[in-house]
Each structure stands twice: as structure tokens, then as C-alpha cells.
Amino acid sequence: MTSPAGASGLLAVTVGEPSGIGADVTLAAFAARDTRSLPPFVMLADPAMLRGRADRLGLDIRLIEIGPLEEAVGAFQDGVLPVLRLQNHQVEGPGRIDPANAAGTIEAIDRAVALALRGEVSGVVTNPIDKKALYDAGFRHPGHTEYLAELCARAGGDPVLPVMLLTGPELACVPVTIHIPLAEVPKQLTRELIIETGRITARDLVARFGLAAPRLAVSGLNPHAGERGAMGREDETVIRPAVEALRAMDIDAVGPLPADTMFHRQARERYDVALCMYHDQALIPAKTLAFDETVNCTLGLPIIRTSPDHGTAADIAGTGRARPDSFVAALRLAARMAAGGRATASAEA
Structure with missing residues (x-):
């Protein structure tokens, strides 16, 4: 049953990799909330780490560690950033990967997904993770998207196929295969995978984006879509039958x-x-057309999940140079989806 926090449109935000710009863009967005009209959110992070990053960035932000989740919306409306403390400590060190942070990064994702599955928040907005840092700590999933799918499958008991939708002001696109080497793509690309990805995409565009009859353009794999088999057979034997x-x-x-x-x-x-x-x-086309405004949205899940489309950008973390535009767009898209599918596939930032 949806709790008062979930009913209020509260979103759960994970900080992502602490050495990256997740904290930067979240704090910068909150500092400018009066001009950006942000939906309410609660941070899942180490309050001391956030406080240290805010001080480093010169942002005058009040933080409060909340108890019951229902406290979050009131705090946010009062101009205070609500934080759910993690059990695992996080080190504030922009640009410096610390293996000790991995446990907190994963804990934040776990708890945010659990809150969404229970209906205590309306959706989850995840900041970027450093996959290598997590791999070194024993993380065994190709990426964020696949891990979210496993968490949802564990809770519901049914397998979940996550579909990555990149959506910006001018383009929305879905990669059928995601975090695998390019050499593996022809081996793993099947009719069944294309069909299921297309089916989930069309279904969620209707249910969560309000499109009555979504139009899907399916790319070829090979140059010129294979030139009728002259440049590879996959387009004719796999992709065309799927379409x-x-x-x-x-x-x-x-x-x-x-x-x-x-x-x-x-x-x-x-x-x-x-x-x-x-x-x-x-x-490539999604980020070329609108790098600062494109949002990564995962379809196929029983929860709403969005994310900025950029990486951790550890080289500029803590400098104040990171732009929060994609994070703000991710917040707004999650809120629109939670409000009843009144978003468009090509989302405005």
C-alpha cells in the first residue's frame, strides 16, 4: 500500500560514486530549487560526506537526518535537504576512488529500490556509479540497469528484462543490447530479445509516457542495414523477422x-x-544532440527509475563545474511519470 510519502510524490535519490559528481549535481540542484521548481526528494547518503561536499563547493545548504520518511516532504518544503543515513560510512574525497565507499554505494541502491517497491517513494533517481570501483569490491553485475532488474526480480519472484531508454528534448532511443563488448553483440542479438525489448518499450510508452500508439524505428546492425545480406546476414535473418x-x-x-x-x-x-x-x-546520437538534458530511464521495471545520462566525471568533482541539468531533468521526468504518464518520450528538461 502506498504510504503518505509515496503519495506525496517524494523521490529517493542515491548519491552514486562519492568521488564523482553525484553529490555535486544533487546539492547544486537543491541550492537552486526555488528557480528550478524541483519535486521533493530524499537523499540516501552519508550526511557527513554530503556536508563536506557542500562546504567544499561553497553551498549554504541545511541538511537534516530524518527518521520516519514522512518527515522528508515537510523538510524539503522548508528548504532543508532530507537525508536517510546509510549504515555504511562514505568518504568525501572528490576524484579519489576509495574502496571503502563501495558498500555504501550499493546499500543506497538497495534501500532506494526497496522503498519504491513498497510504495514509500514514487520513484528512484540514481546518480552515476563507478563500475570498476564496484567490480573491485566484488560487484558482479554488468551495470546499474542490470542490478536494478535483479533487485526487482528478487522482490517479485519473476525475471525482469530491463530496457534502457535514453530520452531528451529531440530524441528517445533504446539499445537492445547494453553493457557487453561490441564483439559479443552479434552473438547475443536474437529475434526474441528484439521482440521483447520492443514490446516492453511500446507498453511502457503507453502506460508511463501517455503515448496512445508509439512509433518504433528499428535500426539495422550492419552498415546500410546489411544491404540485403551483402554486408552481413543479421539484418535479414534476425532483425527483419523481429520487426x-x-x-x-x-x-x-x-x-x-x-x-x-x-x-x-x-x-x-x-x-x-x-x-x-x-x-x-x-x-552517441542521444548524447550528441542533448548531453546536458538527456535522461536515462529504465523501462520494464515495476518501479520508476531515472538517472542523469552522464558518468561520474571524477576529474571535475568538487570543483563546482558540474552542471546539474541532466539530474534536474531526471527528477522532473520521474515526477511526471509518477503523476500518471503525462511525460512525452522526448522529455523536456
Whole structure:
């Protein structure tokens, strides 16, 4: 049952990698909340680490460690940043990876997802993690997205296929394969994976983004979408049958289309989301068009999860140079989705 905190639209925000800019962009956004009209959120972090980063950045921010989650919305409205203390300590050291921080990074994700699954918050906004730092600490998941899917599957008992949607003002796109080496893509790309990814994408665009009849443009894998088999057979034997299967499910899908002509302005007007075959095929155009405004949103989960589209940027952490635009866009998108699917696939920041 949804708690008063969840009903109020409260979002849970994880700090991500403490040596990166997760704390920077969150604190900067909160400091400018009066001009940005932010939805209320609670931070899952070490309060001392946040206090140290705020002081380093010269931000005059009041923090409060809350007890019951219901205290968070009132604190936020009173101009105080509510923080749920982690059991694991986090070290404030911008640009310096500390293995001791890994436990707190994972704990924050675990607790935020648990709060969302119980309906105590309306959604989760995650700041970037450093995968290598977590791998060194024993983390065995390809990335954030896959770990969230496992947490949700553990709670519900059913397997979850996470679908990564990158959405910005001008483009929304989905990579069918995500955090795997490029050489592995042709091996792991199957008709079934494309069909299921397209089905989940279309379903969630209706349910959470308010699109009545989503239009999917499906890219080819090879140059020129394979040139009818002359440049690789995957486009004809894997992708085209998947597109036909999606159309048989009454999903408006076209393809395979040459990826080099899918992303100019006139082409983008013909679809709502581009289904791409691998990570960089989707993320390069998305980040090129709107690096500071694009949001990473995970479809296919029983909870709402968004994230800035950038990395940890540890080289500028603690300097005040990190722009909070993508974090703010992630907050706003999560709030719009929680409010009943009144977001558009190409989200405004």
C-alpha cells in the first residue's frame, strides 16, 4: 500500500560514486530549487560526506537526518535537504576512488529500490556509479540497469528484462543490447530479445509516457542495414523477422533501417523511439544532440527509475563545474511519470 510519502510524490535519490559528481549535481540542484521548481526528494547518503561536499563547493545548504520518511516532504518544503543515513560510512574525497565507499554505494541502491517497491517513494533517481570501483569490491553485475532488474526480480519472484531508454528534448532511443563488448553483440542479438525489448518499450510508452500508439524505428546492425545480406546476414535473418513479429502484435514498428540516416531532424519526426542494436549506436546520437538534458530511464521495471545520462566525471568533482541539468531533468521526468504518464518520450528538461 502506498504510504503518505509515496503519495506525496517524494523521490529517493542515491548519491552514486562519492568521488564523482553525484553529490555535486544533487546539492547544486537543491541550492537552486526555488528557480528550478524541483519535486521533493530524499537523499540516501552519508550526511557527513554530503556536508563536506557542500562546504567544499561553497553551498549554504541545511541538511537534516530524518527518521520516519514522512518527515522528508515537510523538510524539503522548508528548504532543508532530507537525508536517510546509510549504515555504511562514505568518504568525501572528490576524484579519489576509495574502496571503502563501495558498500555504501550499493546499500543506497538497495534501500532506494526497496522503498519504491513498497510504495514509500514514487520513484528512484540514481546518480552515476563507478563500475570498476564496484567490480573491485566484488560487484558482479554488468551495470546499474542490470542490478536494478535483479533487485526487482528478487522482490517479485519473476525475471525482469530491463530496457534502457535514453530520452531528451529531440530524441528517445533504446539499445537492445547494453553493457557487453561490441564483439559479443552479434552473438547475443536474437529475434526474441528484439521482440521483447520492443514490446516492453511500446507498453511502457503507453502506460508511463501517455503515448496512445508509439512509433518504433528499428535500426539495422550492419552498415546500410546489411544491404540485403551483402554486408552481413543479421539484418535479414534476425532483425527483419523481429520487426515483422512486432507488427503482428499491432505495434507500429519499421525497420531494419540504416543507422547512419536515422537520426537527422526529418527522420526523427517519423518515430517516437529508435530501437538500436547496441549501446553506442543509441547513446552517441542521444548524447550528441542533448548531453546536458538527456535522461536515462529504465523501462520494464515495476518501479520508476531515472538517472542523469552522464558518468561520474571524477576529474571535475568538487570543483563546482558540474552542471546539474541532466539530474534536474531526471527528477522532473520521474515526477511526471509518477503523476500518471503525462511525460512525452522526448522529455523536456
